[in-house]
Amino acid sequence: MRRLKVVLAGGVIGVLLGGYMTPTWALEPGDPERGKVVYNQYCYKCHGVKGDGNGEVGGVSFPPPANFTDPALWKNRPDSFFIDVITNGYDYGKMPPWWDVISKQEIQDVFAYIKTFRKK
Secondary structure, X not given: OHHHHHHHHHHHHHHHOHHHHOXXXXXXXXXXXXXXXHXXXXXXXXXXXXXXXXXXXXXXXXXOOOOOOOHHHHOOOOHHHHHHXXXXXXXXXXXXXXXXXXXXXXXXXXXXXXXXXXXX
């Protein structure tokens, strides 16, 4: 009986403190509206306002920046691939890492916005 009381008391305390027990790495889902603000600050110069890779700088870089409107870019690539590229960069620095410039939540938000360019 004592064991049952301890288990129940632990469960009640866990429920009461539930808000404090959320893992620190848990992020809210990406918000495309917030992501658009970050994208327009950091990404559009290469990837273009329309996400087609035709930004001001994008036309002179090789290889060209990702074209988010191209269905082939999205084929067989999980969301984690794109999050990793935004976070850590890609192709030996041609796409720079952003982990030290924008927050993890902003990376999620930018990715949510980038998905709006994807043709269905």
